[in-house]
Amino acid sequence: MTFEVTILGANAALPALGRFPTCQILNVNHRYYMIDCGEGAQMQAAHFGIKLARLHSIFISHLHGDHYLGLIGLLGTMSLQGRKKPLYLYAPIGMADILAAHQKSGGLYLTFELIFKATNTEVPELLVEDDLIKVYTFPLRHRIPCAGFRFEEKRRGFSLKKDAPLAALSIPQKLALKRGEDIVFEGKTRAFTEFTEPLKKLRTYAYCSDTIFDINLLPELKNVDLLYHEATFTQEYLTRAQETMHTTAFQAALLAKEAQVGKLLLGHYSSRYHNLDRLLVEAQAVFPTTEMAIEGQTFEVLHEV
Ligand SMILES: [Zn+2]
Ligand SMILES: [Zn+2]
Structure with missing residues (x-):
């Protein structure tokens, strides 16, 4: 069964030339699950040949703009295309107000049913289960309520x-x-x-968007095959990372090592890094099987552990 993630955006909030804010497509058996939906998500989807008709669900980690500002445009486009299939949306509860404001003041009209469920940003829980996957959420420590996701393949x-x-x-x-x-x-x-x-072990993909370094995440991340973890800064900006509740590449690698994950994928790069090599080198010194999330690249979730 196909189980792979394609990166549509891997940058932090401040624009960087040629890089887009966070958005990913998890392809499970050719059904698409979008994870975060930063500005330009639909342009990137078109650019990399992602068919919106295959989109089944959207998962938003938190309501900072660099993680959801592509959503309204994307919903509008799918309506213009005449979508009929329902779409599932999972996000912190504040998303309900954002949608209502666009409907009331912006005339947002959808040709399909949008089924919204608020995520729990306080305690870990099973968020949703369908015929292909189970999706768990767990709280991330950030400046506003934020949840990570763990996607588990189903037998x-x-x-x-x-x-x-x-x-x-x-x-x-x-x-x-x-x-x-x-x-x-x-x-x-x-x-x-x-x-x-x-029987093979079931594959797992964990996604940690914006968060301060948090060792309490270990039980949620233990032995996952592929871990995406934000690495906004290098260690020289540790104080800045702590102030803004972000993580350094070194810290992300430390967490990956402690959790004994198969592979680590870094992302959410500060636009101060024109060349991302420093982040990669710093992480690989701690956890060698680290790769960089780069727009347009696809990472297969393999039985790594
Ligand atoms: Zn962010
Ligand atoms: Zn954030």
Whole structure:
């Protein structure tokens, strides 16, 4: 099953030439889950060939503008395109007021049902579960209420071994095997494990947008395969990071190491960094399997742990 994240924006709030504020597309089996929706998100989606028709849900971490100001334009565009499918929106409760203001004063009209659910920014919880994934939220410590997200792949049944006698198995037998049920084959009861691959660990992607360095996040991040964590500054701006409730690349790497994640993805870069290498070098010294979130790049969530 496809499970990968494409970066549409990875910059912090202040504009930087050629870089966009935070927005990502998590592609799960070709269903798209947008994570944060910074200014220009729809332009970036068009630029990188992201089909808005595949968009299923939008998750907003917090209501600083660099994480949601692309949303109203995006909703308007999907209405102009005549979208009919419902869209799910998860964000802190203040989003309800923002939407109402645009409807009342801006005449925002949608051709589809927008199903809004407020996130819990106080305690961790299961936010939503569908046929493909479970999404958990957990509080992030930032200047305003903020939540991180952990996306967990759901088990979709057993897969048949490549050397299983596929031609000899009936469709009901194959379905039973995929459900993990033993079958009668060639007159004998046979264990489903003879025909199916061993179960793999379910893949997980965790997303920590704006937050101060917080060791209390460890239980939420433990052993995830891919961790996106903001790294607004290098360690030389530690005081600035603490004042603004952001994290340095060093601290993000420390958290990744302690949580024993598979891979770390840095993002939310301050526009003071024209060249992002310093952030990467600083993080890799602590946690070598670190990469940079760069617009247009796709990172597959692999079984890393
Ligand atoms: Zn931000
Ligand atoms: Zn913020």
